[in-house]
Amino acid sequence: MPTTKILHDLSLFGRSLLDFVFPRYCVCCGSRLALLEETLCTRCLEGLPRVRFFSWEDNDIARIFWGLVDVQRAASFFHYTRHSPYSRILFALKYHNRPEVGKAMGRMMGEALKRKGFFEGVDLIVPVPLSRKKERQRGYNQSAWIARGIAEATGLPVDTQSVVRTVSNPSQTSLDEHQRQENVRNIFGVAHPERLEGRHILLVDDVITTGATMKSCAETIAHACHVRFSVLSLAWAGAS
Numbered sequence: 001m002p003t004t005k006i007l008h009d010l011s012l013f014g015r016s017l018l019d020f021v022f023p024r025y026c027v028c029c030g031s032r033l034a035l036l037e038e039t040l041c042t043r044c045l046e047g048l049p050r051v052r053f054f055s056w057e058d059n060d061i062a063r064i065f066w067g068l069v070d071v072q073r074a075a076s077f078f079h080y081t082r083h084s085p086y087s088r089i090l091f092a093l094k095y096h097n098r099p100e101v102g103k104a105m106g107r108m109m110g111e112a113l114k115r116k117g118f119f120e121g122v123d124l125i126v127p128v129p130l131s132r133k134k135e136r137q138r139g140y141n142q143s144a145w146i147a148r149g150i151a152e153a154t155g156l157p158v159d160t161q162s163v164v165r166t167v168s169n170p171s172q173t174s175l176d177e178h179q180r181q182e183n184v185r186n187i188f189g190v191a192h193p194e195r196l197e198g199r200h201i202l203l204v205d206d207v208i209t210t211g212a213t214m215k216s217c218a219e220t221i222a223h224a225c226h227v228r229f230s231v232l233s234l235a236w237a238g239a240s
């Protein structure tokens with residue numbers, strides 16, 4: 001028997017043993033995960049309300065940036081609706097201390113979009129940063145974990161140092177669109193413009209609602225250096 005086959009069988013055996021001792025559950029429906037399932041059970045994965053944009057250059061997310069910064073491509077993985085079972089993905093990631101959910105979903109999204117050429121020409125992934133205070137409270141930046149999953153699928157590097165959030169702004173959740181824009185004005189800074197200069201950056205966030213946060217982040221980067229952008233979020237809470 002070839003060594004790789006033996007190692008594969010051993011790792012499956014190890015995993016099934018781990019599953020026996022520490023059962024894993026689907027983050028959406030709570031059913032027990034089978035050996036080869038990860039984060040979502042097969043049924044929930046098949047039912048994931050995927051965002052299907054016909055164009056990456058002209059869609060509802062790309063349009064948010066028109067006239068502000070040069071966005072090459074924009075996409076999102078699934079539609080976010082409050083109270084939908086799929087909203088539990090974001091809850092687990094943001095509020096239930098489950099960063100690995102972000103990594104697994106980022107990998108799935110990365111693999112799906114890689115097949116369609118979404119990442120062609122992209123140089124590096126920049127997750128939208130949290131303030132130091134917020135990151136300390138949560139223990140991690142959820143967008144950085146999504147970015148690490150995308151990196152596993154694509155081999156692209158992740159840069160979590162060059163862009164920083166200088167202001168810990170209040171939550172956007174209860175604000176209208178205008179208030180959201182005001183709330184995130186001038187909250188980002190670029191610590192290492194030389195690392196970004198001339199590159200094609202993929203900005204990654206967990207969810208896009210009005211796009212105010214990403215827009216503010218992209219504008220700050222665009223003022224500091226000359227870059228091209230693509231944008232990607234795990235979830236899209238917009239109307240379409």
Ligand SMILES: [Zn+2]
Nearest residue numbers: 026029041044
């Ligand atoms: Zn499920």
